[in-house]
Structure formats: structure tokens, C-alpha cells
Amino acid sequence: MNDNQAHILVVDDDKRLRELLHRYLSDQNLRVTTAADAEEARSKLSGLEFDLIVLDVMMPGESGYDLARWLRQQERQIPILMLTAMEEVESRITGLESGADDYLSKPFEPRELILRINAILRRSSQVQAAGSADKVFFGGFSFDLARSELRRGEAYIHLTAVETCLLKALAESPGVPVSRDRLADASPEIGNQRSIDVQMTRLRRKIEPDQKTPRYLQTVRGTGYVLMPD
Template identity: 55%
Template sequence: MSEQPHILVVDDDRRIRQLLQSFLADNGYRVTVAASAQEARERRRGITFDLIVLDIMMPGESGLDLTRALRQGSDDIPVLMLSALAETGDRIAGLATGSDDYLSKPFEPQELLLRIGNLLRRSARPQAVASEARFGPYSFNIGKGELKREGDIVRLTSREKDFLRALSASAGVPVPRSALAQPGSEDSARSVDVQINRLRQKIEIDPSNPIYLQTVRGSGYVLHLD
């Protein structure tokens, strides 16, 4: 299986750190926490992270200071800023330092997940979108929309091909239901769930306990590759 994206949460509030760590872990992410900008720097010396969730208001070096230093050092890791400051000027200041997104506290957990997913997809390395996705005995040709199991073709509907393309392109990263739904569908969420269940019937040994195509609670679905 491919490794889940690793997120560094930086916030001086211990309660918020713990809540974010638990929530993001429950939704399929690896999470490391830091209580300050200095601690964040120390964490990054030995670990490669995919994204930083960063509080602005911290004692000493603020989130703005840390982000500015990262960008001046040509570090392009995605940064999602969190702040209790919700004024337009505050958001502009956060984005002006080089952060990729800004979310005001308090925020809806679902919105945090969606913003994280969007940032990870936008920052994905080119090789992450391969011509072929492999999981277990299956190989999926993304361009052709052709699924094979140990060389034998598995028949897919056009919607199932679309789903696998979207999930393969964001392998290891949760894809929201809204990104899989057909535009204008009134029952899009239910329709997506039905399509996912049908797809699982074709690629999972036990569809009720999926290994490759898993549900991310409160968000959507994620495809795990080998």
C-alpha cells in the first residue's frame, strides 16, 4: 500500500493539537505535532512532510514568520494557516507571506479536510499521476480506462472508469464525494456511495471490509496503491 500523506500540525494550544491530531488520524492521515515554530523546524530535520497546518498566533516566532522563512528558503511545502483573526486584512497578510490557504477559527472539520485534500492534490508530484495504477492483483491503465486482474480484463462501466481515474490520480489522498459526483445530481452523495459499492464488488475480496478502496469518514474515498 502507498503511504498516507504526512501532516505537521503546529499550534501552541495543546488541546487544539490533540484534537487535530486525533481528527486527521481518524481520516487517514499520518500526523506529527509541534508546539512552536522552533519545534516544527526540529521535527522537519528528520521527517519529510507533505503539508503543514500552521497556527498564526504563537509565542516567539509566529506562523507568519515561519512561513516567510520557508518561502525565502525556497521551501515549497504546502502551508494551511489557521487563525482566530478573521478580518480580510489578516487573511491577506497570511497569504502574502506565501501560505497556500487560510482558514479562520473556529472552523468546520469537514472544511479543513476538503482544504487539505485540495492542497495535497495541487502539490502532488508529477510522478504521482502515473499512466498505470497497481493495487493487489489489479492494474488500471488510467489513459485507456482499462482494468485488468492478473492480465484478464475486468469490465467497467463508464462511471466506474471515471471513479478509478479520479481515485488513481489522487492515490493515497482522500477524494471528496463532491469531486466524484455528477454535476447537477440532486442525490449526488447517495449516487456516489452506490457507485463505490459496485466498484468494490469488482476489486475487493470482501467488499464489506475493503483493502484498496476505503472510506474516509466525513470526507470521501481513498484508493491505496501498492
């Protein structure tokens, strides 16, 4: 076994698809473990370390959304690629709010799956490297932690004091959900949790190309927010 291989957990109740994905991903130089449902996935997660989870939404018992939420509540930051037979925008939003990093609609081309997996793994390694960096980069923006400055290219983006506190709290732990309580502690001016949501909406206006489906300042349902760098 190659120690440099990324370890993928595939969770899907469709036995045929599990076996197909196991063979295909193994052929792509990935180490693959499979689980038929959320219960079996939890068992595998308790004893093994994974670099990414490929997670089906519609499963008997607990759904993929449920398992993703549980993982985030446990503060497990394993990247999740969610598989869904539903193409509606609402299902995508639900998946992202549950803690998924990306989603892919069934049926899908195996080549697209491996491209998505590689992109997430690459982004995950950048997130880990960014944790000790002086700057965090996302969507053409850079946030200087030492100066508390946001720039797009060379252009300076004005932030209010509250917006700066929020963004700095998120940028200090890129890719890691930050609770509303912790965000509230970041600045006395923020106030209650409702104020945080209002301030986050204002901050998104300056950063997100589409505020309805935020790419960088994502909501983590039941927790708070997370900054996802490129």
C-alpha cells in the same frame, strides 16, 4: 504505517487543539506529527518530510507568518494551510504573502479542514505533474509553454512581449516562487524590479478576477512571484 499516507505537520500552541487535530486527522487516514511552536516545528522539519503543514498564526515567540516566510526563504515548497482567529482581509493577505497556500479561520468545522487539506494535497500533486507538462492550467486559462500562448478556453488572450516573458518564467516552475532578479533576466525589456511589479499588475488585469486578492499570480514577500495552477 501506510506509505501512501500523506504526512501532515500540525503547528499550534494550543495543546488541546493539537491533540484533537492529531486524532481527527489520523482517523482520516493521514499521518500526523505535531509541534507546539515554530522552534519545535523547525526541529521536526529538519529530520522529517511532510506533505503539508497546518500552521497557527498566533503563537508565542515566532508567529505562523514568520515560520512561513522562513520556509519560503529556505525554498521549502511544502504547502501551508494557515489557521487564524482573525477574519480580516488584511490577515488573509498577510498569510498569502508569507507563503501560505490557503487559510482557515477559527473556530472551524473539522470537515471543512479535511476538505481544505485534501484540496491542497490534490493541487500539490497536480503542480508536481505540471512541472514537466507542455501546458499549465489555472482559472480557466491555459498557457502553452512551447508556443508562449495564453488562452481562456479556445479564446486567445493577447499578451505583450514583456507579459509573455513574465508568464513563461512563472509557468516553467508552477507553484515555485520566482525571484524578481530571475524575472528581470527573462527579458531585457522588463528593466528594474519596479518595472516587474508594474508589468505584473497589468498581467493580473488579464487573469485575476480580483486583483486585490490574486489567486493565481501571487506575490511572495521578499522574493518575487509565483504562479499557482488549479
